[in-house]
Amino acid sequence: MPTATPSAPTNQLGFTKQDYVGSKSTLCAGCGHDAITAQIINAAFESNIEGYRVTKYSGIGCSSKTPAYFINQGWGFNSVHGRMPAIATGSSLANRNLINIGVSGDGDSMSIGMGQFVHAVRRNIPMIYIIEDNGVYGLTKGQFSATADKGSFLKSGAVNDLPPVDPCTLAIELGCGFVARCFSGNPKQLSAILKSAFAYQGTVVLDIISPCVTFNNHDASTRSYKHVKDHDFPLHDLGFIQYSEVEDVDIAAGATEVVTFPDGSRVAIKAIHEDYDPTDRFGAMKAIHQSMAKGEFLTGLLYINPTQPPLTEVLNLVDEPLASLGEAQLKPSPAVLEEIMRSLM
Amino acid sequence: MTASLAAPSMPVGAKTRINDFSIQVATVNGSGSQTANSVLLRAIFQMGVFVSGKNLFPSNIAGLPTWFTIRASAKGYVARKASNEMLILMNPETAKEDIAKSDPGALVIYDEPLQLDKLRADLSYIPVPFQKLVTASCPEPKLHKLVKNMIYVGVAARLLSVDMAEVRNAISKQLKGKAKAIEINQAAATAGYDWAMENLPDQDHIKVVRDNKTQGLIIVDGNEACALGALFAGVTVVGWYPITPASSLVETFIDYAEEYRKDPKTGKSTVAIVQMEDELASAGVVLAAGWAGARSMTSTAGPGVSLMSEFIGLGYYVEAPGVFFNVARTGPSTGLPTRTQQSDVELCAKCSHGDTQHINLYPGNMEECFQFAYDAFDLAERFQTPIFVVTDLDLGMQNWSSKPFAYPATPYDRGKVLNQQQLAEAIDWGRYKDVDGDGICYRSLPGTPGGKGAYFTRGSGHNDYAQYSEKPEDYVAVVDRLKRKYETAKTHVPAPVFRNQGSSKGILAFGSSDPAVIEAQDLLVERGLKTDYLRLRALPFTAGIDAFVKEKQVVYVVEQNRDGQMANLLRETYPEQATKFKSVLHYNGHAIDAQCIVDQITAFEQK
Ligand SMILES: Cc1ncc(C[n+]2csc(CCOP(=O)(O)OP(=O)(O)O)c2C)c(N)n1
Ligand code: SF4
Ligand SMILES: [Mg+2]
Numbered sequence: 001m002p003t004a005t006p007s008a009p010t011n012q013l014g015f016t017k018q019d020y021v022g023s024k025s026t027l028c029a030g031c032g033h034d035a036i037t038a039q040i041i042n043a044a045f046e047s048n049i050e051g052y053r054v055t056k057y058s059g060i061g062c063s064s065k066t067p068a069y070f071i072n073q074g075w076g077f078n079s080v081h082g083r084m085p086a087i088a089t090g091s092s093l094a095n096r097n098l099i100n101i102g103v104s105g106d107g108d109s110m111s112i113g114m115g116q117f118v119h120a121v122r123r124n125i126p127m128i129y130i131i132e133d134n135g136v137y138g139l140t141k142g143q144f145s146a147t148a149d150k151g152s153f154l155k156s157g158a159v160n161d162l163p164p165v166d167p168c169t170l171a172i173e174l175g176c177g178f179v180a181r182c183f184s185g186n187p188k189q190l191s192a193i194l195k196s197a198f199a200y201q202g203t204v205v206l207d208i209i210s211p212c213v214t215f216n217n218h219d220a221s222t223r224s225y226k227h228v229k230d231h232d233f234p235l236h237d238l239g240f241i242q243y244s245e246v247e248d249v250d251i252a253a254g255a256t257e258v259v260t261f262p263d264g265s266r267v268a269i270k271a272i273h274e275d276y277d278p279t280d281r282f283g284a285m286k287a288i289h290q291s292m293a294k295g296e297f298l299t300g301l302l303y304i305n306p307t308q309p310p311l312t313e314v315l316n317l318v319d320e321p322l323a324s325l326g327e328a329q330l331k332p333s334p335a336v337l338e339e340i341m342r343s344l345m
Numbered sequence: 346m347t348a349s350l351a352a353p354s355m356p357v358g359a360k361t362r363i364n365d366f367s368i369q370v371a372t373v374n375g376s377g378s379q380t381a382n383s384v385l386l387r388a389i390f391q392m393g394v395f396v397s398g399k400n401l402f403p404s405n406i407a408g409l410p411t412w413f414t415i416r417a418s419a420k421g422y423v424a425r426k427a428s429n430e431m432l433i434l435m436n437p438e439t440a441k442e443d444i445a446k447s448d449p450g451a452l453v454i455y456d457e458p459l460q461l462d463k464l465r466a467d468l469s470y471i472p473v474p475f476q477k478l479v480t481a482s483c484p485e486p487k488l489h490k491l492v493k494n495m496i497y498v499g500v501a502a503r504l505l506s507v508d509m510a511e512v513r514n515a516i517s518k519q520l521k522g523k524a525k526a527i528e529i530n531q532a533a534a535t536a537g538y539d540w541a542m543e544n545l546p547d548q549d550h551i552k553v554v555r556d557n558k559t560q561g562l563i564i565v566d567g568n569e570a571c572a573l574g575a576l577f578a579g580v581t582v583v584g585w586y587p588i589t590p591a592s593s594l595v596e597t598f599i600d601y602a603e604e605y606r607k608d609p610k611t612g613k614s615t616v617a618i619v620q621m622e623d624e625l626a627s628a629g630v631v632l633a634a635g636w637a638g639a640r641s642m643t644s645t646a647g648p649g650v651s652l653m654s655e656f657i658g659l660g661y662y663v664e665a666p667g668v669f670f671n672v673a674r675t676g677p678s679t680g681l682p683t684r685t686q687q688s689d690v691e692l693c694a695k696c697s698h699g700d701t702q703h704i705n706l707y708p709g710n711m712e713e714c715f716q717f718a719y720d721a722f723d724l725a726e727r728f729q730t731p732i733f734v735v736t737d738l739d740l741g742m743q744n745w746s747s748k749p750f751a752y753p754a755t756p757y758d759r760g761k762v763l764n765q766q767q768l769a770e771a772i773d774w775g776r777y778k779d780v781d782g783d784g785i786c787y788r789s790l791p792g793t794p795g796g797k798g799a800y801f802t803r804g805s806g807h808n809d810y811a812q813y814s815e816k817p818e819d820y821v822a823v824v825d826r827l828k829r830k831y832e833t834a835k836t837h838v839p840a841p842v843f844r845n846q847g848s849s850k851g852i853l854a855f856g857s858s859d860p861a862v863i864e865a866q867d868l869l870v871e872r873g874l875k876t877d878y879l880r881l882r883a884l885p886f887t888a889g890i891d892a893f894v895k896e897k898q899v900v901y902v903v904e905q906n907r908d909g910q911m912a913n914l915l916r917e918t919y920p921e922q923a924t925k926f927k928s929v930l931h932y933n934g935h936a937i938d939a940q941c942i943v944d945q946i947t948a949f950e951q952k
Contacts, residue, residue: 052799055637055791068801068813075791076801077636077663079629080655086584086621086629093582093617093630094639095792116629119622311619318613322581323638323790325615327757330579330640332605334752340573340601341749344563 017045022069027062032184032210032225033132037069039187040101040130043194044071047242055091055098059084059113061105062139063132063210074099082113085120088127089311095321096312099198100127107137110146110165117167121174124202126310128194131167131205132184134212135223142215149295153220168302169288171205172281177308178204179284181299183232184211185225192238192267193301199242199265202310209297228297235276235300239268261306269301278304364394364419366430366551368501371443372494373436375407380519380530381494382413386744387515388498388507389417390564393556397423397860398744399936404589404682410439417553423745424861425936430551431504433497434461435475444468452550454500471545473500473537482536483529492533499537504545505553509538563749567714567740568644570750571670572598574718575642576605577753580668582641583618584630586649589682590738591672594644624649628656628669632731635666636802638762638790640722644670647689648679650696657731658697659804661827664777664786666725666760669693670718670734672741675934684934685738687856688906693733694884694914700824702831704838705733705884709859711747713882714740717839719753726760728834729788737905739857739936761787768797776800776811777823784830831885838883841890846875851897852929852946853890855881855911857936858903864939865946872943874950876901881911886918894922901946903929905937 008016020041025034044054051073058064060081067076079087088102109117109131120129135148144152147167148160171179178200182190190208197204209228211217217224243264257269259279269278277283284303291298318325368385372378379400386398396417403409416426428448434440434455441464444453449467462470479493480486495516502512513531520526571594585595599618606616617634621627627643634641645653650671660667673689675681693705704724706717717734725732763771768789774797777786789798800811808819844863854862859880866876879893894900894915900922902912909928916923929945931937 050794052794052796053792057633068803073796073799075789075799076803077633078801078803078805079633080659080804083625083629083656086626086656087633089619089621089626090582090584090630090633090635090639090641091637091791093619094634094637094641095790098637098792115622116626119626123619312617315617315619316613317617318608318611318615321638321792322615322617323634323792325579325581327579329615330581330606331577331757336605337573337577337750337752341563344565345561345749 011045012048013050015045015051017041019051019073020044020071022067022072025066025069027065028214030213031062032134032212033063033066034069035184035187036130036132036190036208036210037066039190039194040070043191043198046191047195047198049099049198053097053099055100057084057088057091057100057102059104059108060139061108061137063103063105064108066132067101067103082108082111083116084108084113085116085125085129089120089123089125092126093312093317094323096126096317097321100125102127102129104129104131105138106131106133106135106145106147110167118170118174121171121176121203121205123311124175124177124308124314126202126312128197128204128206131207132210133167133207134210134216135221136212136216138212138215142212149222152222153218155215155218166288166292167205167207169285172285172303175308176205176303177202177305179303180204180206180301181297182206182208183228183297183299184208185229186232186234186299189234189238189299192240195240195242196238196267196301199240199261199263200306201262202308222295231296233291233296233298234272235298236272237270238301239270241266241268259304259306267301267304278302281305361549362430362551363554364417364556367414367416367426367428368431368433369429370413370415370433370497371436371439372411372413373438374403374405374409374411376494377491378411378413378435378494381498382415383744384495384512384515384519384534385498385501386415387518387564388502388511389415389553390559390746391511391514392507392553393559394553395419395421395423395558395746397746399425399739400743401935402683410436419556419558421558422860422864422939424864425938427938427940431501433501434459435494435497450550452504452548454497469548469550471500473497473540478536478540479533482532488529492529495530495533496537499534499539500541502534503538503541504548505551507553508555509535512538559746561749562746564744564746565711566593566742566744567708567711567736568594568672568742569597570711570714571644571718571734571736572601573750574715575668575722576601578640578719578722579757580640580642580722581616582630582634582639583616583643584621584627584634584641585643586621586624586627586645588646588649590674590742591644591646591649591670593742594670594672624652625656628653631667631669632656632660632665635725636663637792640726641666642668642670644672646672646674647676647692650689650692654697657703658699658701660731661697661701661703662804663802664729664788666729667731668721668725668734669731670736673735673737681934683738685857685936686906686932686934687737687858687904688910688932689735690904690906690910691913693735702828703731703733703884704728704831704834705735706838707735707855707882708740709856709880709882711745712750715750716753720839723758724834724837727758727837728785728830729760730830735856737857761785763787763789763798765793765795765797768793769795771797774798775809777807777826778809779826779829783833784826784828785833835885835887838885838887840887841879841881841893843877843879845877846870848875848877849898850874850876851893851900852876852878852903853881853900853915854878854903858905861937861939861942862903865942868939868943869946872947874946884914886915891919894919894925897925899927899949900925901929901949902926903937903942905931907932
């Protein structure tokens with residue numbers, strides 16, 4: 001039920017932004033994850049998301065706690081370490097009307113949960129898969145994660161000798177049709193990407209650099225606010241137009257590209273730095289690798305292919321959610337049992 | 346034809362074993378012998394005789410030795426019998442050892458070039474020129490290897506007096522609709538039969554005589570029976586990962602779903618089946634689907650359950666339903682992956698870390714595989730928890746004859762789920778509030794409109810309202826309620842069944858041991874010992890078990906594992922009766938047989 005007060009602005013459903021908040025965060029003050037939560041709330045509000053349809057899944061970590069902090073109208077499932085994708089898979093199959101948001105960490109997804117990440121992306125589960133990437137295990141007090149840069153330092157001075165895993169190139173490699181990298185310190189870009197993500201049908205992989213102020217924000221860190229800000233290369237300005245908005249809404253002048261989703265929503269992409277084509281899969285891979293070699297974070301919509309069918313379609317499931325099918329639709333008749341029994345005689 | 350069929354060790358005029366014998370067939374895996382053996386079994390079945398088959402196969406696709414035992418029993422004993430009256434030896438690799446191990450007096454059909462007849466004097470040898478016969482009967486050389494085995498079916502049919510018409514029927518049935526294969530195989534079987542007619546004299550060692558015991562019965566394996574139970578229970582989400590001996594449960598389900606779970610108008614499917622990347626992921630899919638309101642299942646074996654255990658604990662603690670079939674095999678580790686055992690009893694009873702207790706169902710025959718599979722979905726939704734249906738390779742993959750399954754008439758029990766209107770009307774609803782005092786709370790399903798009922802599910806500490814809590818009293822309240830819920834289950838799971846002979850000596854067994862125990866009871870009576878037999882069918886233990894144990898002087902707990910796992914659970918549950926439980930064990934990977942039970946109980950009794 002919308003709880004609009006006369007003063008607060010409402011969206012098309014009559015909800016205020018307050019209707020999209022969750023419980024109070026218990027993360028460290030200044031944690032990047034909280035900034036992401038704020039943008040999820042914002043994007044859900046602006047995208048006119050029906051809160052009751054939202055399901056929020058997570059594994060274990062500071063990042064995985066955040067689904068409790070947004071959209072209280074939706075159901076949450078904080079599961080076990082690294083296994084959020086399986087939870088999202090089962091639930092999204094049970095009810096294809098759900099809007100699925102998974103929140104994970106770099107430890108949760110790129111170490112213990114790497115297998116599940118890979119296969120969820122491969123299956124194109126209908127979900128927004130957010131990796132709140134701080135290069136460390138926050139909740140277990142600051143050990144390196146698998147996305148930590150080679151040669152980077154822990155607060156204690158320990159050096160990481162191993163190369164990082166990059167969730168974005170990995171996701172593109174796996175066939176993901178919506179891959180973006182963002183920075184929790186760039187709310188405008190993050191909000192536009194999240195709104196586009198809500199309109200997408202399959203798996204959206206968002207690697208959001210999200211500094212851990214307690215364990216990985218020191219001067220020698222490559223995931224500190226300062227370092228990321230200095231090395232952030234936003235690719236473009238994004239404008240998102242939801243399908244429900246007027247057809248001929250103005251797209252930002254100078255936009256180089258407009259990508260249209262099956263539901264009619266559009267993202268307008270205006271290049272800033274270079275001529276980057278996010279519909280070119282191989283070009284995207286190359287550009288990301290080149291920027292990583294330079295120690296930069298290329299942020300924005302890295303790759304988009306709006307027409308990939310999600311698993312629910314691949315499996316050719318009935319339109320009605322499986323969870324709401326009853327005995328009448330599910331239980332074969334006595335005649336069927338008789339027929340089967342005869343075949344076994 | 347030189348060999349004499351009167352076994353030297355057999356006294357002349359010894360009684361012919363009519364419809365009461367075992368045949369062991371030794372072949373090479375992947376040689377098509379499975380079809381031949383099934384045909385022979387089915388032909389005897391069609392003669393109206395109780396028959397059971399046990400396939401002892403290797404973990405290999407082709408090339409390793411495999412044995413198939415067919416037991417005919419007028420009395421209806423279907424357990425494995427340790428001794429065999431007829432051997433069919435097709436595998437050069439094992440023939441000598443098979444001969445060495447065989448019982449005196451056995452008829453030995455073998456491939457002529459193996460020249461086995463000098464090995465022992467106390468057997469009756471029947472060399473068969475298989476290659477010659479197959480060449481003459483089958484025009485296509487590349488099929489020779491596959492149909493060669495069908496020749497021994499014809500030879501055995503002739504020796505046993507099985508009607509060739511039944512063999513031909515059995516071939517048609519086995520090779521459903523494949524006209525050419527049927528023709529070639531029928532020709533091969535006939536060639537064997539005709540050759541035996543011409544070249545072998547009658548034997549009066551073992552015989553099949555037409556009876557009417559199998560009229561109206563079906564032949565089925567437990568995996569198929571469970572798959573059918575799930576089909577009728579309306580499963581809507583399946584997450585699985587292949588593993589012997591559990592794969593065919595889901596694979597059979599897939600076949601049936603193809604036919605019976607498609608919307609007739611749109612052709613769209615009413616079940617989502619996903620082969621996951623591993624069993625842990627499968628468990629997650631099952632529990633999350635159950636959490637979201639689907640009826641969900643997976644099928645696995647011991648290694649899969651080990652992998653799933655982190656999620657099983659989550660399911661128990663957050664109270665998410667799901668059905669977990671464990672078709673057990675021989676552990677630990679990879680163990681003997683194609684052999685049977687009941688060694689996951691404790692694993693499934695308490696799967697996962699922390700204090701956990703799970704509802705387990707132990708079907709003991711095909712009808713129960715079907716019915717318990719059906720019931721498991723009701724129990725999962727009623728108790729909002731993972732339910733294990735524990736069978737084993739013997740039940741799951743072997744051929745069993747059974748009465749046709751009765752239509753499960755009880756309507757689905759979808760448990761305590763509040764819909765939009767009920768949520769709107771509910772006063773102070775809390776996801777984990779025990780309103781009814783039975784430990785089972787009311788849940789809501791994600792996606793329910795109306796703005797009520799959303800809650801946050803977490804595997805960490807929570808209170809009645811599903812809020813995060815580390816308070817000692819909140820924690821204890823939840824785990825104590827879960828225990829109360831488990832108590833409630835005692836009146837919902839299947840009660841034990843009894844086969845009592847009026848004795849103070851008890852036998853307690855479960856699952857696939859049932860036929861061997863029944864036969865052992867009868868054998869013990871012949872030796873002057875009556876027993877009362879309780880067949881356990883579920884965890885938690887129900888009231889009837891307590892009463893039975895209290896009443897008995899001793900309870901022999903029969904199980905197919907080394908450590909007496911069920912006896913351990915019984916001792917833990919009934920500490921005052923602990924000394925009464927004596928373990929009768931069988932755990933070499935072969936299905937349990939009656940004689941080993943008789944021997945062990947006799948030894949205890951003589952102490
Ligand atoms: C099976 C298992 N192993 C280990 C842990 C301990 N653990 C909790 S959170 C975590 C790492 C989380 O790191 P990340 O996903 O990056 O989240 P962050 O806290 O950095 O947001 C670990 C190792 C656990 N909960 N479960
Ligand atoms: S430890 Fe790091 S990741 Fe965790 S809440 Fe604090 S700042 Fe955030
Ligand atoms: Mg992290």
